[in-house]
Amino acid sequence: MNNRVGVVIVAAGRGSRMGTPESKQFLLLRDKPIFIHTLEIFAAMPEVDEMVMVTGAEDVERCQEWIRQYRIGKDVRVVAGGSERQHSVYRGLSHLQADWVMVHDGVRPLIQPELVRSCLETAMRTGASVAAVPVKDTVKQVNGDGIITATPDRRSLWSIQTPQTFRLSDLLRAYEKADQEGFLGTDDSMLVERLGIPVTVVQGSYKNIKITTPEDLDMAELWVKTEGEDIR
Numbered sequence: 001m002n003n004r005v006g007v008v009i010v011a012a013g014r015g016s017r018m019g020t021p022e023s024k025q026f027l028l029l030r031d032k033p034i035f036i037h038t039l040e041i042f043a044a045m046p047e048v049d050e051m052v053m054v055t056g057a058e059d060v061e062r063c064q065e066w067i068r069q070y071r072i073g074k075d076v077r078v079v080a081g082g083s084e085r086q087h088s089v090y091r092g093l094s095h096l097q098a099d100w101v102m103v104h105d106g107v108r109p110l111i112q113p114e115l116v117r118s119c120l121e122t123a124m125r126t127g128a129s130v131a132a133v134p135v136k137d138t139v140k141q142v143n144g145d146g147i148i149t150a151t152p153d154r155r156s157l158w159s160i161q162t163p164q165t166f167r168l169s170d171l172l173r174a175y176e177k178a179d180q181e182g183f184l185g186t187d188d189s190m191l192v193e194r195l196g197i198p199v200t201v202v203q204g205s206y207k208n209i210k211i212t213t214p215e216d217l218d219m220a221e222l223w224v225k226t227e228g229e230d231i232r
């Protein structure tokens with residue numbers, strides 16, 4: 001057996017852009033904490049063999065309690081994260097024994113199993129994958145004085161999401177190198193790209209949003225209300 005799949009759900013951020021006293025991953029989306037929706041999707045998938053959730057050290061116990069209360073259908077190991085997303089992912093990885101790892105943001109609760117499957121199949125075929133959507137707006141590069149310095153060709157621009165899927169050995173190597181070199185990236189793929197490993201983009205969904213600011217939560221509420229459970 002060399003295709004075991006592990007999932008790391010990162011939920012150790014503060015959610016400062018949400019502006020609530022409670023960390024955003026614990027806010028309710030309809031009737032449940034946001035991160036519970038995310039865990040439910042992965043826990044229900046037969047392809048997933050191991051699950052690790054990373055949260056703040058002070059939140060480990062209450063997350064374990066929520067996981068029991070909502071009867072998440074798989075064992076989820078809850079571990080403490082670090083000060084940056086990258087540190088949290090790295091800590092999560094050290095608890096996996098799987099061959100493949102999918103890293104997913106706990107605050108992307110509208111992820112659909114079909115997209116997870118597609119990311120996994122693509123990674124197993126090509127070596128590494130990330131979910132992404134083509135950008136819809138024109139994107140400008142702007143300098144410190146607010147002056148436009150470049151307009152990249154939109155046809156080559158994608159907005160990157162999670163899941164991001166890799167061989168566990170590759171991702172560990174990428175994280176070790178970044179750690180040794182003091183490199184801090186904003187997603188997992190950046191670290192793997194630095195190893196020279198090609199990462200394939202999988203067409204994601206515009207609804208697989210990262211709940212970051214209050215209007216994202218309003219949008220997610222609306223979609224769940226109008227489209228029912230299948231949206232999440």
Ligand SMILES: Nc1ccn([C@@H]2O[C@H](COP(=O)(O)OP(=O)(O)OP(=O)(O)O)[C@@H](O)[C@H]2O)c(=O)n1
Pocket residue numbers: 010011012013014015016017018025054081082083084085086088089105106107108210211212
């Ligand atoms: N030290 C951190 C920072 C972020 N994350 C997680 O990474 C995901 C994406 O990060 P982001 O949306 O930026 O979350 P926050 O850092 O919480 O938000 P903010 O930047 O507004 O504080 C979230 O699920 C978040 O909980 C994490 O596990 N550990």
Ligand SMILES: C[C@](O)(CO)[C@H](O)COP(=O)(O)O
Pocket residue numbers: 085105159160161162186187188210
């Ligand atoms: C990983 C990610 O969700 C891909 O879009 C994103 O880069 C996380 O960034 P953030 O700065 O933690 O919001």
